[in-house]
Amino acid sequence: MTPPYGGALPSLQGLTGKRLREQALAALRTAITSGELPPGRQLIETELSEILQISRGTLREALRPLEQEGLITAGPRGHLSVRHIDATAVRDIYTVRAALESLAVRTLCELPDRDTAVKLLHRAVDAIDAAREASVELWLEADTEFHRSLCQLAGNKTLLHSWTSLEGSRRLSVVFGTLEMGSARMSPKRYRDIVIGIETGDASLSIKAINEHMNDVAKSLVA
Numbered sequence: 001m002t003p004p005y006g007g008a009l010p011s012l013q014g015l016t017g018k019r020l021r022e023q024a025l026a027a028l029r030t031a032i033t034s035g036e037l038p039p040g041r042q043l044i045e046t047e048l049s050e051i052l053q054i055s056r057g058t059l060r061e062a063l064r065p066l067e068q069e070g071l072i073t074a075g076p077r078g079h080l081s082v083r084h085i086d087a088t089a090v091r092d093i094y095t096v097r098a099a100l101e102s103l104a105v106r107t108l109c110e111l112p113d114r115d116t117a118v119k120l121l122h123r124a125v126d127a128i129d130a131a132r133e134a135s136v137e138l139w140l141e142a143d144t145e146f147h148r149s150l151c152q153l154a155g156n157k158t159l160l161h162s163w164t165s166l167e168g169s170r171r172l173s174v175v176f177g178t179l180e181m182g183s184a185r186m187s188p189k190r191y192r193d194i195v196i197g198i199e200t201g202d203a204s205l206s207i208k209a210i211n212e213h214m215n216d217v218a219k220s221l222v223a
Contacts (some may be wrong), residue, residue, distance in 0.1 A: 024058060024061075083169075124145060193206065
């Protein structure tokens with residue numbers, strides 16, 4: 001039989017064991033963010049459930065969070081497809097992220113006791129440095145963890161929820177460009193400047209580094 005979707009999809013394999021929904025969710029998310037399921041590709045339930053060897057009910061349960069994350073979208077007739085974003089959307093994503101993370105660092109700078117937060121952020125930057133020597137993919141994940149930590153440590157649940165809701169869109173923005181393009185403009189010094197600004201209470205230093213970081217990554221992705 002001719003393979004569905006025009007060929008092999010390494011991220012999508014037959015699933016076995018328990019927690020099939022979680023396995024299917026992870027496999028589909030990887031297939032989308034890696035570009036195996038490209039933007040605009042319609043998701044056909046019968047074919048996907050056959051590839052993953054799960055029921056259509058389990059598949060629908062796995063697809064629901066992907067729609068909430070902004071990785072897939074429903075068309076006029078309810079048909080789901082991988083979300084397509086354009087250059088304007090990429091710029092908007094990083095503009096909003098810059099605003100959210102600027103609020104996070106302002107909040108952190110105002111904390112009377114931020115020593116623990118600063119230590120955790122320094123460790124996160126060390127992890128970025130280590131990942132940089134390993135692979136672009138690991139560097140991107142370490143970068144994501146650093147920015148997520150900024151929002152978590154600020155202690156504002158609404159801020160963290162808003163930032164997390166952009167995660168699917170951010171991953172699609174990398175598919176729009178490439179991992180290499182997105183990481184090429186990630187200056188190691190800026191991560192340190194963000195943390196130093198928080199450590200010294202200089203919010204302007206951190207915000208400047210965040211804005212430069214987000215602007216440069218967005219520019220590289222839409223180049």
